[in-house]
Amino acid sequence: MNSNIFLPGLEAFVVTKSCVEDGSYQLHLELEREPHSCPCCEQRTEKVHDYRVQKIQHQHIFGRPTTLFYRKRRYVCENEACRKRFYEDNSMVERYQRQSVEYKQAMGIELIHGKNFKDVASRFGTSPTTVMRRFDHISSSMLSETKQLPEIIAIDEYKGDAGGEKYQTIIADPIERKPLDILKDRKKETVKEYLRKHGDNV
Ligand SMILES: [Zn+2]
Known part of the structure; x- marks a missing residue:
């Protein structure tokens, strides 16, 4: 056909x-x-x-x-x-x-709309860890432009079930309404360490 x-x-x-x-x-x-x-x-x-x-x-x-x-x-x-x-x-x-460009973009769009990793993973027939890696990739390409966080950020926890951790921390820009980064867990030290590296303006 x-x-x-x-x-x-x-x-x-x-x-x-x-x-x-x-x-x-x-x-x-x-x-x-x-x-x-x-x-x-x-x-x-x-x-x-x-x-x-x-x-x-x-x-x-x-x-x-x-x-x-x-x-x-x-x-x-x-x-x-x-x-x-x-x-x-x-x-x-x-x-x-092994995945098409379109597949990766579609996954990125769902992630940006705030679906959790587990849902996105099952919709895309892959593992939460793969989805998280994809998210990392998207957010690092956004972050690489700024390196520094904006003055106002939103910190949320996120039930992602990725990398052996039930919860992750999501760092977002509430004004531009876009995710900036995802941290591997929700531990205080992880967030602190992250802000120390990127948060001079916060
Ligand atoms: Zn030739």
Whole structure:
């Protein structure tokens, strides 16, 4: 089946097969063949070397957990002296990742809306620890811009059930209404230590 249904994050892909198995939605997809520049010598090529199917966890589609089977194309440089083999460019999954970019963004949005780690984890078919790591990543990219906390912060405890601790502490900016950081537990010393490092303006 080839379909043109609009699927967020997958616009460029051709769906070659879709089915439901064990309650989860499976999509087989690939990109159109197109000329690429060799990363070594920059010669243009569209000569295909081979394909490899990569299994990727994606966000829910039509209410079902979704797995993508991406038939990833590898090109080979046509320059006789080079012969470099390289994967096609794609916007769906980063190198060495098993989850799609869209999946990570969707998880980030839910976290920012204040769902707890356990709920988000079960919705996304992963562990609370993975969700927490994701949250850390999002908040550290926000924090890296400021490094210092704003003058007014909100400190809340959060029943995240992550990393062997039942509660975590969430540091948020109540004015901008965004989470800034998450601490691994709700112990006084952890919060104190954190404020000592980042809280000169608080
Ligand atoms: Zn080359």
